[in-house]
Amino acid sequence: MNIRNTDTSWGLVSILFHWIMAVLFLGQFWLGWYMQGVKNLLDQYYLYQWHKSFGFLIFGLAVLRALWAITSRRPRLPDEMPAGEKTLARGTHAVLYLLLVILPLTGWSIVSTSPLPIATRFFGLFVIPSLPLGISMHSEQVWSSLHGFLAYAAIFLVGVHVLAALRHHFKTKDDILIRMIWPRRR
Ligand code: HEM
Ligand code: HEM
Secondary structure, eight states, X not given: OOSSOOSSOOOHHHHHHHHHHHHHHHHHXXXXXXXXXXXXXXXXXXXXXXXXXXXXXXXXXXXXXXXXHHTSOOOOOOTTSOHHHHHHHHHHHXXXXXXXXXXXXXXXXXXXXXXXXXXXXXXXXXXXXXXSOOOOHHHHHHHHHHHHHHHHHHHHHHHHHHHHHHXXXXXXXXXXXXXXXXXXXX
């Protein structure tokens, strides 16, 4: 089984990164949306702690994944794919990578600028310090709006990304989806 990517296939590391982070991202989006409507303050506190902890986990994984991607070969897209579509696919992937790093940073900025001094406990293990940003309700609101906007932009892009993957599988009938599911044998 290929651990690293080749010219035509994704290796095990890239595949694991992709699917683990896809699940984490979708769960994290749902949690961010859901937690805000919870009325019980204690429940809300714990849901926010989960959201912040998973957000930092995604951040750490995104940095490792980006380093892995930069130092790895990228499988070629099919020759018959139009050049414009290839650029669009690569552009979408690059923006998704960026969002996986920037979204947690904007979340971190919300809690760092909030006048409510609630510590962020990473899965209850240790406290994550605040970023050195000025504390004010106005800044918190700005970061919160940006975080929400980027999260909804990201889920929209993911929707386009999933539709494109399904189109490759069912309409174009190439191996784009399959090669992201199984690493090719050596
Ligand atoms: C990829 C990672 C993340 C995703 C996909 C994500 C997604 C979301 C979403 C969808 C919302 C609801 C937005 C709305 O309906 O207006 C939200 C809210 C929030 N997120 Fe995140 N988030 C991420 C990381 C983080 C991190 C790392 C933190 C903090 C350390 C954080 C802190 C918050 C806070 C405090 C809110 C509530 C904002 C408010 O009160 O208006 N998020 N997030
Ligand atoms: C849940 C359904 C999803 C499906 C069916 C799916 C499908 C795929 C496929 C087939 C590829 C390979 C494209 C190629 O060979 O060039 C791919 C790559 C990629 N996907 Fe997804 N994806 C999903 C979710 C996500 C999510 C939630 C994210 C991030 C938020 C994401 C980010 C990426 C990135 C960055 C790449 C580029 C490859 C890499 O460097 O790892 N995907 N996806």
